Amino acid sequence: MGNFKVTLDRIEGSTAVLLLREEESIKLSIPLFLLPPESKEGDILNLSIDRDVQETEAAKERVSALLDKLKNKNKETE
Template sequence: MNYNKYTLDRFDGEYAIFLKRSNETEQLLIHHAEIPSELKEGDIVSIQDDGFDYKIELLREETANQKQRVNNLLQQLRNKE
């Protein structure tokens, strides 16, 4: 089995579009029915692909850390004004 980390970029129609970390240029489209309902845009996940199904796991700690980094950067930008 092969697994990689992705960021849930957006939902487009019936599909969720994931960007492979860390270069985020490779996309993976998965039908909305195959992803856990708890996922939202910006979440970091681990996706296992056995060739037939996807196993998607939310990486809560990595997602929280990434959101904190983004918030810190935004705060720094605001403080420069």
């Protein structure tokens, strides 16, 4: 899906409730600070969600390195 439009339905405290434009029964709640400062109820917003392959791989490598470190530490204490 990647890019889509939402309506800023309402603001509840520090949370923005967004409705997906094609199917207005689908709601997204996100922190208000993520929206442009001038956003107000009724505004149509463009959202983009992209997969970050490089960051995903970097995170997997960090976790793998930590697991290896823990496994080696456990072998030393046996």
